Amino acid sequence: MTDVHTDRTPNRPLAGTVVLDLTTALSGPYATLLLGGLGATVVKVENPATGGDSARYNSPYYGQDGLSTARSADTDMSVSMMGRGRNKKSITINLKDARGRETFLRLARNVDIVVENYAAGTADRLGVGYRDVRAVNPSVIYTSISGFGADGGTGKAMDSIIQAMSGVMYTAGEPGTDPVRFGLPVGDLLAPLFAVIGTLAAKIQRDRDGAGQHVDVSMLGALTSLLSTEPFDALEQVGMPLRTGNALPRLAPFGIFPAEDGQIALCGPTDTFARGVFRAMGRPDLIDDERFATRDQRVRHATELHEMVGAWTRGRPRAEAVSTLIGQGVPAAEVLEPANALRNPEVLRREEVVELDHPQHGATGLMGPGVPIRFSYCDVRLDQPAPHLGEHTQEVLARIGGLSAQEIAELREAGVV
Amino acid sequence: MTDVHTDRTPNRPLAGTVVLDLTTALSGPYATLLLGGLGATVVKVENPATGGDSARYNSPYYGQDGLSTARSADTDMSVSMMGRGRNKKSITINLKDARGRETFLRLARNVDIVVENYAAGTADRLGVGYRDVRAVNPSVIYTSISGFGADGGTGKAMDSIIQAMSGVMYTAGEPGTDPVRFGLPVGDLLAPLFAVIGTLAAKIQRDRDGAGQHVDVSMLGALTSLLSTEPFDALEQVGMPLRTGNALPRLAPFGIFPAEDGQIALCGPTDTFARGVFRAMGRPDLIDDERFATRDQRVRHATELHEMVGAWTRGRPRAEAVSTLIGQGVPAAEVLEPANALRNPEVLRREEVVELDHPQHGATGLMGPGVPIRFSYCDVRLDQPAPHLGEHTQEVLARIGGLSAQEIAELREAGVV
Incomplete structure (x- = not known):
């Protein structure tokens, strides 16, 4: 037509x-x-x-x-x-x-x-x-x-x-x-x-x-x-939690953390990423700490680990925390409000x-x-x-x-x- | 090919x-x-x-x-x-x-x-x-x-x-x-x-x-x-709240309410729906109550209204609350966990x-x-x-x-x- x-x-x-x-x-x-x-x-x-x-x-x-x-x-x-x-x-x-x-x-x-x-x-x-x-x-x-x-x-x-x-x-x-x-x-x-x-x-x-x-x-x-693209069903049947709030213990260190002026997201599920988080925190000693040396150990000590990460982020502006993490190769971002997110220069x-x-x-x-x-x-x-x-x-x-x-x-x- | x-x-x-x-x-x-x-x-x-x-x-x-x-x-x-x-x-x-x-x-x-x-x-x-x-x-x-x-x-x-x-x-x-x-x-x-x-x-x-x-x-x-399909940007500029939790005062009665055995969602933004909510609650007298008679009035008294709705839902099994509301023509549903939602017979x-x-x-x-x-x-x-x-x-x-x-x-x- x-x-x-x-x-x-x-x-x-x-x-x-x-x-x-x-x-x-x-x-x-x-x-x-x-x-x-x-x-x-x-x-x-x-x-x-x-x-x-x-x-x-x-x-x-x-x-x-x-x-x-x-x-x-x-x-x-x-x-x-x-x-x-x-x-x-x-x-x-x-x-x-x-x-x-x-x-x-x-x-x-x-x-x-x-x-x-x-x-x-x-x-x-x-x-x-x-x-x-x-x-x-x-x-x-x-x-x-x-x-x-x-x-x-x-x-x-x-x-x-x-x-x-x-x-x-x-x-x-x-x-x-x-x-x-x-x-x-x-x-x-x-x-x-x-x-x-x-x-x-x-x-x-x-x-x-x-x-x-x-x-x-x-x-x-x-x-x-x-919703069914994620195996919520199977996870529940094997006893894995479906709701974990802003953290995800099975991927620790992983979650939303408070910064001085807002919140940041970070994801460190692999050894490489986790090491980057420790370096960003100025704690390279944790890389060899037996509580955090492997993914299984990090998952086991997730609460402790997340508290340490939170203590580090809390004292910093979010932009600084994020750039330090990214500088160490860690996936991280500021958590933005809609009005700011909509004005991301790349998205525009x-x-x-x-x-x-x-x-x-x-x-x-x-x-x-x-x-x-x-x-x-x-x-x-x-x-x-x-x-x-x-x-x-x-x-x-x-x-x-x-x-x-x-x-x-x-x-x-x-x-x- | x-x-x-x-x-x-x-x-x-x-x-x-x-x-x-x-x-x-x-x-x-x-x-x-x-x-x-x-x-x-x-x-x-x-x-x-x-x-x-x-x-x-x-x-x-x-x-x-x-x-x-x-x-x-x-x-x-x-x-x-x-x-x-x-x-x-x-x-x-x-x-x-x-x-x-x-x-x-x-x-x-x-x-x-x-x-x-x-x-x-x-x-x-x-x-x-x-x-x-x-x-x-x-x-x-x-x-x-x-x-x-x-x-x-x-x-x-x-x-x-x-x-x-x-x-x-x-x-x-x-x-x-x-x-x-x-x-x-x-x-x-x-x-x-x-x-x-x-x-x-x-x-x-x-x-x-x-x-x-x-x-x-x-x-x-x-x-x-x-995200930008919703006018979050404009709402913020005119001073309308972006985050309102599980309720939405500008559409009152509207939100997630506790039932005896879980939670229900209901939406009553129009006069017709709001009247249905009042009838479902066994309170047809509220239809002519000046606090709730118009949408503007309901929005003004949203907190009070939502407390009354919650008091009614709290004493009932969610299936009963939902069927009573739907019987009065009100959009309502039980809030389901993923495992149940995935087994909705209609969706299957x-x-x-x-x-x-x-x-x-x-x-x-x-x-x-x-x-x-x-x-x-x-x-x-x-x-x-x-x-x-x-x-x-x-x-x-x-x-x-x-x-x-x-x-x-x-x-x-x-x-x-």
């Missing part, structure tokens, strides 16, 4: 691919953000009756005077939307209206991919599910992200519910303490990565044999599956994190995700600011849906788009 | 695609595991001089008598390898030997994809880097996973170092407390997902125009980028987590990752048990490398393979 994509360079991997995007909030929009970064034309369908994607109303907002917790002008945009809406076009369609559904299907006929993250069953009820779209476009790739799978429970899937059910909350913290909710919403953010993998795999299949299909990813399944140079632009006010100084993959040949980037609600309705309905100016005017008049 | 793949069904998306896999440990092998599940023929190259992938020596092991912490028979296999080695063929090549490098390049000439996760610069030093492979195979897709990027620092990237630098450790825990290391190794496990996305995107590009390329993913960049039914087989001893009762994507048309699964070291050397060198029986015998004699 290359005709509608003269704005795409040919060596974006998904150049010429059109995605109809029914997603809202975080999980689905992150999937379509990545597809947009890979060069697809992503058409975000929003409900005019509700003001569009709920992420448009996540405080804080960015406007003429910078950040604020409330919207004060029409062009103010939530920071969430400035990040997630990039490389997307926004159109409005009320899918609960029969004419809206018909308009959607006219578009769906001419796209390659549909992505949705309604609760399981909702898209079917609205008449925009896989069967409905396949009926007008047999080779469509239709990707669903839901809490528990397209054939799973219909319970409300929120990040912390998914985290709780997946087992991850019991992988952090000290043994015997309360479970730990992770502030990075991994319940929301794993499923979109698998959804993109599934969508690209389905595209490879379709490029080969023309077959469309339904790609169905569960938030719970995605996170639980990732590689465009894994990028500055967000407001569509009217330009550079914001706020950071958001890039596509964290570097291609030597493809041109992959998030280079178009997020659209305001419905900004591309006219253009998309005409060019992709083939609607006449009069048809569009009538739909607009009726409040359907 | 379909000739060597008579064992693949045609509707595996990567049927006919050959991957040469130089990865070890967790991050790289998880990427090639997913490619194998999607139908690629994955040839795992291991060093005969060191006994192969270090993950073969991760305790515990599985053998004739089940699990144990030490290897006692040649056919014993680490649980890590039983999981990560599936749908892969194992061959041995000593790449430090010139004949080994030459053998590798004979294979590389005939494959579609190479994946490696050496520290940045190592593959080039060994003479198996992108430039070396491209010289013999211009259309190759060469995917690198490293700590800080192919052009980044050469520091040792271990999961907890990546976690520390990415900012995630300060997204969990109570404000003012120590950073929190996450037991699920997200520092290791995000990069492979982006590496698979990059590899598939590059394949789509190559299927279109024949161009090969280098795909370069950084563990730090992948995790930091994911959808094959997002699957039972691991030992190549000789069959079903193990241990759980490992499936490919957590359901395809309505493609046949995607991890259905071949992990190989022992070098099991496919003969077959692969002959069929993919085109080496004669005599050449292989000589290499074997010399200890090169």
Whole structure:
């Protein structure tokens, strides 16, 4: 469907691919953000009756005077939307209206991919599910992200519910303490990565044999599956502890240690690394100390060893402790707060994190995700600011849906788009 | 290169695609595991001089008598390898030997994809880097996973170092407390997902125009980028707290609460959900209580509200508390330990987590990752048990490398393979 994509360079991997995007909030929009970064034309369908994607109303907002917790002008945009809406076009369609559904299907006929993250069953009820779209476009790739799978429970899937059910909350913290909710919403953010993998795999299949299909990813399944890459199960059965807090005695010296002005992480599981730790501490004598000479001995005396390491780090600025350790070849790092981590010059140079632009006010100084993959040949980037609600309705309905100016005017008049 | 793949069904998306896999440990092998599940023929190259992938020596092991912490028979296999080695063929090549490098390049000439996760610069030093492979195979897709990027620092990237630098450790825990290391190794496990996305995107590009390329993913960049999907930066600037522990006052009632026999998660940010919580607690009177009647009021009185919710959950078994909440339409779940979470019947039914087989001893009762994507048309699964070291050397060198029986015998004699 290359005709509608003269704005795409040919060596974006998904150049010429059109995605109809029914997603809202975080999980689905992150999937379509990545597809947009890979060069697809992503058409975000929003409900005019509700003001569009709920992420448009996540405080804080960015406007003429910078950040604020409330919207004060029409062009103010939530920071969430400035990040997630990039490389997307926004159109409005009320899918609960029969004419809206018909308009959607006219578009769906001419796209390659549909992505949705309604609760399981909702898209079917609205008449925009896989069967409905396949009926007008047999080779469509239709990707669903839901809490528990397209054939799973219909319970409300929120990040912390998914985290709780997946087992991850019991992988952090000290043994015997309360479970730990992770502030990075991994319940929301794993499923979109698998959804993109599934969508690209389905595209490879379709490029080969023309077959469309339904790609169905569960938030719970995605996170639980990732958890199962570590043999927590077997470790428990042989009596090895699953939760060890910030230290890991079986890899001693290993853990998070307090410095004068913050915390540092270090990892010294091998003899070579452990010796580097002892040298950094100015205690080369410990290298031959029988309590610490071998890995088995270090594991046995982990508590004692970790206390000694902590006593050394505590008296030093973290930058100094880390550079001393690295100077001895030991893997070590300062533990950073998000705001600092996002401004790591290397991460910015590689465009894994990028500055967000407001569509009217330009550079914001706020950071958001890039596509964290570097291609030597493809041109992959998030280079178009997020659209305001419905900004591309006219253009998309005409060019992709083939609607006449009069048809569009009538739909607009009726409040359907 | 379909000739060597008579064992693949045609509707595996990567049927006919050959991957040469130089990865070890967790991050790289998880990427090639997913490619194998999607139908690629994955040839795992291991060093005969060191006994192969270090993950073969991760305790515990599985053998004739089940699990144990030490290897006692040649056919014993680490649980890590039983999981990560599936749908892969194992061959041995000593790449430090010139004949080994030459053998590798004979294979590389005939494959579609190479994946490696050496520290940045190592593959080039060994003479198996992108430039070396491209010289013999211009259309190759060469995917690198490293700590800080192919052009980044050469520091040792271990999961907890990546976690520390990415900012995630300060997204969990109570404000003012120590950073929190996450037991699920997200520092290791995000990069492979982006590496698979990059590899598939590059394949789509190559299927279109024949161009090969280098795909370069950084563990730090992948995790930091994911972190930047949440506007931590903007939240901090407007004075909203980043770390709120297990509760989230701005969504009250929301959090993890103690039950009689464990903990539960519940989310009630909307009026509808909050009313459901009050009804579940047998306190419908709170619906009209002015302290809790609106979201703003609930946020203002979050501490008080959360204490009341905790007092109700504390006296009940978690299953009962959760079913009462769900009965009132409130998103709620028991907080599960990994061993239980991995056995969620829905997750098993959808094959997002699957039972691991030992190549000789069959079903193990241990759980490992499936490919957590359901395809309505493609046949995607991890259905071949992990190989022992070098099991496919003969077959692969002959069929993919085109080496004669005599050449292989000589290499074997010399200890090169």
